[in-house]
Amino acid sequence: MSLFKPKLSRLSLLIALSIGLSACNASNNDENDSVLSKTEEAEQFLTQSEQTLSELSVEINRAEWIYSNFITDDTAALSASASEKLTATSVRLATQAAQYTDLKLDDASQRKLNILRSSLVLPAPLDPDKNAELAGISSQLNGLYGKGKYCFDDGHCLTQPELSAIMAESSDPKLLLEVWQGWREIAKPMRPLFQREVELANEGANDLGYADLSVLWRSQYDMKPDEFSNELDRLWGQVKPLYDSLHCYVRGELNEEYGDEIVPSNGPIPAHLLGNMWAQSWGNIYDKVSPQDADPGYEVTQLLAEHDYDEVKMVKQAENFFSSLGFDELPDSFWTRSLFVQPKDRDVVCHASAWDLDNLDDIRIKMCIQKTAEDFTVIHHELGHNYYQRAYKEQPFIFKNSANDGFHEAIGDTIALSITPSYLKQIGLLDEIPDASKDIGLLLKQALDKVAFMPFGLMIDQWRWKVFSGEITPAKYNQAWWDLREKYQGVKAPIERSEDDFDPGAKYHVPGNVPYTRYFLAHILQFQFHKSLCETAGDTGPVHRCSIYGNKAAGSKLNTMLEMGLSRPWPEALNVVTGSQEMDASAVLDYFAPLQVWLNEQNAQANRQCGW
Ligand code: X8Z
Ligand code: ZN
Numbered sequence: 001m002s003l004f005k006p007k008l009s010r011l012s013l014l015i016a017l018s019i020g021l022s023a024c025n026a027s028n029n030d031e032n033d034s035v036l037s038k039t040e041e042a043e044q045f046l047t048q049s050e051q052t053l054s055e056l057s058v059e060i061n062r063a064e065w066i067y068s069n070f071i072t073d074d075t076a077a078l079s080a081s082a083s084e085k086l087t088a089t090s091v092r093l094a095t096q097a098a099q100y101t102d103l104k105l106d107d108a109s110q111r112k113l114n115i116l117r118s119s120l121v122l123p124a125p126l127d128p129d130k131n132a133e134l135a136g137i138s139s140q141l142n143g144l145y146g147k148g149k150y151c152f153d154d155g156h157c158l159t160q161p162e163l164s165a166i167m168a169e170s171s172d173p174k175l176l177l178e179v180w181q182g183w184r185e186i187a188k189p190m191r192p193l194f195q196r197e198v199e200l201a202n203e204g205a206n207d208l209g210y211a212d213l214s215v216l217w218r219s220q221y222d223m224k225p226d227e228f229s230n231e232l233d234r235l236w237g238q239v240k241p242l243y244d245s246l247h248c249y250v251r252g253e254l255n256e257e258y259g260d261e262i263v264p265s266n267g268p269i270p271a272h273l274l275g276n277m278w279a280q281s282w283g284n285i286y287d288k289v290s291p292q293d294a295d296p297g298y299e300v301t302q303l304l305a306e307h308d309y310d311e312v313k314m315v316k317q318a319e320n321f322f323s324s325l326g327f328d329e330l331p332d333s334f335w336t337r338s339l340f341v342q343p344k345d346r347d348v349v350c351h352a353s354a355w356d357l358d359n360l361d362d363i364r365i366k367m368c369i370q371k372t373a374e375d376f377t378v379i380h381h382e383l384g385h386n387y388y389q390r391a392y393k394e395q396p397f398i399f400k401n402s403a404n405d406g407f408h409e410a411i412g413d414t415i416a417l418s419i420t421p422s423y424l425k426q427i428g429l430l431d432e433i434p435d436a437s438k439d440i441g442l443l444l445k446q447a448l449d450k451v452a453f454m455p456f457g458l459m460i461d462q463w464r465w466k467v468f469s470g471e472i473t474p475a476k477y478n479q480a481w482w483d484l485r486e487k488y489q490g491v492k493a494p495i496e497r498s499e500d501d502f503d504p505g506a507k508y509h510v511p512g513n514v515p516y517t518r519y520f521l522a523h524i525l526q527f528q529f530h531k532s533l534c535e536t537a538g539d540t541g542p543v544h545r546c547s548i549y550g551n552k553a554a555g556s557k558l559n560t561m562l563e564m565g566l567s568r569p570w571p572e573a574l575n576v577v578t579g580s581q582e583m584d585a586s587a588v589l590d591y592f593a594p595l596q597v598w599l600n601e602q603n604a605q606a607n608r609q610c611g612w
Contacts, residue, residue, distance in 0.1 A: 042100040046112050049093055050397040054359055057397075060086050061357045067139075068366060069339060071146045071347040076139050084135035087124040091131075094120060094208050108567065112398045115566065118219045122197075122513050123204030134200040137193050141511035144193075146349040148186035150179065160277075161342060161350050161368045167277045168284040168374070173262050177494055180272035187505030194505060195474045197513070198467060205468075214465035217515055221404050222569040231583065232458060232517065235524055236488075238585035239454050242592060245599040246451050247490050248610035250274075250282065252603065253289035268492035268612045271485070275448075278507055279491050280456040283374065283449040291598075294440035296421065300373030303429045311340040311369040317427065318379045321415055325548065325555025327387055331361050334386070342368035351508045352378050354385030359400055360393050377416045377449075384412020392565030401566040403573035406521025411562070413522060414529040418547035426549060443544055443595040450523055451592065455488035457520030462488070463504065464516070478503055490612040525574075527587035532578040533558060543591050 060082045067079035097116035105113070122138060124131035151157040158166075166179050201213050210216040218225035247269070254263040254273055263269060275284025304314065315338075319330050342350055350368035357364065363386040369375050388411050392400050402408035421442070424430035434442075463484050466472040472480040478501050485491050497503060504510045533554040534546035548554040561576040571581035589596070603610060 038100070039103055039105060042103055042105060042113070043109060045096060045100065046109055046398075049116070050112075054397040056086075056089075058358050061355065065355060065357065065364075065366075067142075068146070068349040068353075071143055071349070076143050080135045080139035083138065084124075084132050087120075087122065087135060088128065088131050090120055091123055091126065091204065091208065094118075094123070095126075098209060108396075111567070112396070115398050117208070118216060120204070120208070121217065121515060122201050123208055123213075123216065125200060125203040126207050130200055130203065134197065134204070137197045137200070138513060141190055141193050141197065141505075141513070142349065144186060144190055145351075145505075145508055145511040147347045148183070150182035150185065152178075152182075159342070159350065161370060164277050165370060167272075168275050168372075171257075171288070173258060173273065176272045180277070180494060183277060184501060184503055184506045187502045187511075188500065190505035190511055191474075191477070191502040194502070194510070195477075202468060212468050212470070214468035217461070217465070217468070222571070232520065235520075235583060235585050236454070236458055239451065239524075239588055242447075242589060242596055243451055243455060244610055245596060245603060246447055247612070248603045248608050249599045250285070250289055250448070250452075251490075252606055252608045254285075257288050266609055266612070268486050268490045270494040271491040272494045274452075274491070278456065279485075279489065280453055281449045282452040283445055286445045286448055289448075290444065291440055291602075294438050294444075296434040296438040296441045298421075298424075298430060298434075300376060300419070300424070300429075301371070303424065304371055304373070304376065307429055309371060311371065314369060314371070314376055315340060315365075315379055315383075318376070318383050318415075320427075321380070321418070321549060322383060322387055322555075324550040325558065326552045327555065327559070328390075330363070330383075330386070333362055334364055337362070338364040339366040340369050351512070352382055354382040354389070356386070356389040359389075359397065361390065363389055377413075377419070380416040380419075381409075381412035384408075384410075384415060387411065388562050391559055391562035394563070395565040395567055399565045399567040403561070403564065403566060403568070403570035404521065405515065405518035406525050407561075407570065407573065409518045409522030410525040410529060411558075413526040414533070414558075415548075417526060417530040418549055420545055420547045422545070423547040423549045426547075439542070439544065440595060440598050443592060446544070447592055447595055450527075451588070454520060454523050455490075457516065457523055459484045459488040460504075460507065460509065460516035464510070475499060486612070521583065524583055524585050524588060527591050528574070528578050528580075528584060529558070531587045531590065542594075543587075 063075075063079045063082035067075040094117050097113045100113050101110075101117065122134065124134045149157040149159055150163055160183070163179050163183050167176060170176055170179075198213070205211075205213045205216045208216070210219070215225050218228045221228045221231075223231070251263065251269050252265065254269065255265045257263075258273065263273065269279075271279040273285070274282045276282065309317070312335075323329055339348065342348065348368070349366070352365065352367035355364045355366065356362065365379075365382040365386065367375075367378065367382060369379065385408060388402055388408055389400070392402075421430055421433045425433055463472065463481055466480065467477070476499075478497055478499050481504050482493055482497060485493075493503070508514070509516050530546070530548075531543050533548050533551075534543055536557050537546070537548045537551040537554045539546040539548075557577055561573050564573050564576070574583070575581050
């Protein structure tokens with residue numbers, strides 16, 4: 001499969017094989033011969049591993065696909081048993097790969113061995129009983145999230161997407177609080193399971209030679225784990241002043257909307273009032289905080305409704321964007337096999353995902369699409385995964401992945417940055433392009449989605465890495481979660497929380513065991529990609545007005561990077577599109593430069609005390 005969740009990595013690393021190593025292990029007095037035979041052995045190990053991996057991945061992908069589309073006890077058992085088999089063999093492979101890392105192999109083989117060693121996101125201990133226990137826990141956690149509902153006093157129950165729609169649309173603080181609190185009830189039973197999952201996976205990481213799971217997760221970025229942590233601090237340091245200005249402005253506006261009792265004009269913002277279940281992106285409160293004189297005067301949600309867009313038409317429109325860049329159309333099987341609409345008759349995992357069932361052409365998305373601007377963007381996000389998967393399909397199995405996990409998350413978002421007023425006009429959704437005086441409104445909407453997301457994208461794994469390393473103990477899970485929410489985002493729980501709660505579990509990627517730093521990286525990378533592709537397209541205007549729609553030169557450059565997959569270190573892939581080997585948030589700051597000035601003026605005029 002290639003869903004960008006832990007399963008991506010778990011499932012990308014299947015079965016260890018019983019390869020005939022015995023002849024090569026025979027003692028040999030000639031040192032050169034011995035080195036040579038070990039090298040040959042390593043090459044053979046890789047060839048056979050890749051062949052078996054690619055064959056077996058299809059079986060695993062199918063089990064996972066069926067489970068996520070039809071959550072029952074039986075499909076859970078099948079998925080757990082597939083994942084148990086996969087993990088056992090991946091761990092064996094990773095262990096075997098470690099034996100060859102000191103050899104002098106060609107770059108590609110060396111790289112493959114390193115990837116085999118470090119790509120597991122949920123490594124099981126070697127003990128088979130513990131492996132089975134871990135697979136069962138992981139499947140149970142996924143099921144608890146997928147089946148999660150909140151039932152109101154009158155007995156009617158809502159699923160995650162329905163509750164999220166209330167969080168997006170309502171202005172009633174009492175209702176928002178009820179839904180916020182209600183959804184988090186689903187996570188309480190996850191706590192002991194999660195705690196045990198961490199223990200077992202840490203043991204698995206130890207067995208592979210890593211100090212803990214945090215070190216393993218941070219070992220996948222072509223640099224040392226601690227260097228990677230420092231990179232994140234550096235990038236966040238670049239963006240933080242912009243975030244602080246946005247936070248200050250939004251808090252001030254919400255204070256006016258809701259009053260001192262509900263949103264005090266200092267301190268952290270209560271997390272239920274930001275238009276999103278997790279306060280992770282704030283675009284849905286645009287109307288509550290928008291500047292009257294700079295509002296562009298249209299809403300994409302409304303435009304979609306006025307033009308009779310249903311779920312399929314939304315996906316077709318997104319496909320059309322990629323086609324305009326020169327990418328081939330999606331295969332027929334995409335349209336017949338994907339899930340676009342939430343089924344009424346069964347539990348499914350609604351959280352959007354993109355899949356590559358056969359590592360070739362059987363690409364699909366699975367998503368309970370709402371007919372909103374937000375989901376129109378998410379569709380582009382998911383298709384970005386599918387086009388990436390198809391672009392690297394000629395690579396050897398181990399390189400069938402993105403340059404780093406942030407790249408996979410950034411491609412569709414990069415395309416969605418091109419959904420500008422001029423693009424909407426070109427595709428017939430908008431009649432008139434708002435003039436430049438409305439740019440502040442457009443930029444504010446974009447910042448509420450993108451800039452607001454950044455500290456959230458960072459804090460989830462700051463929490464998890466500390467949990468994995470033992471710095472955060474189970475007795476402090478929830479407290480530490482809210483401490484980090486406050487530190488990075490400047491938000492707080494709207495009501496008292498305790499260690500009876502397990503608020504991290506109410507976010508899909510925690511029970512799903514999907515690393516989250518990838519989304520932080522993607523939010524930096526997509527602005528770098530957008531800026532560079534706009535230059536390739538010869539756009540000389542402000543970068544926030546640029547759309548690469550229809551530009552084949554930009555499409556071709558992007559495709560060159562996508563085709564590389566994971567075959568080279570990510571700085572080289574980045575260099576193909578941007579001409580630079582560094583991740584750098586100055587593209588974010590350039591994009592939002594006019595907004596930054598405006599926010600600071602507004603905050604100064606209103607005499608706001610920023611910070612929390
Ligand atoms: O999980 C996702 C995608 C699937 S890879 C829909 N995202 C993160 C989230 O929803 O929390 C995209 C942005 C952040
Ligand atoms: Zn994604």
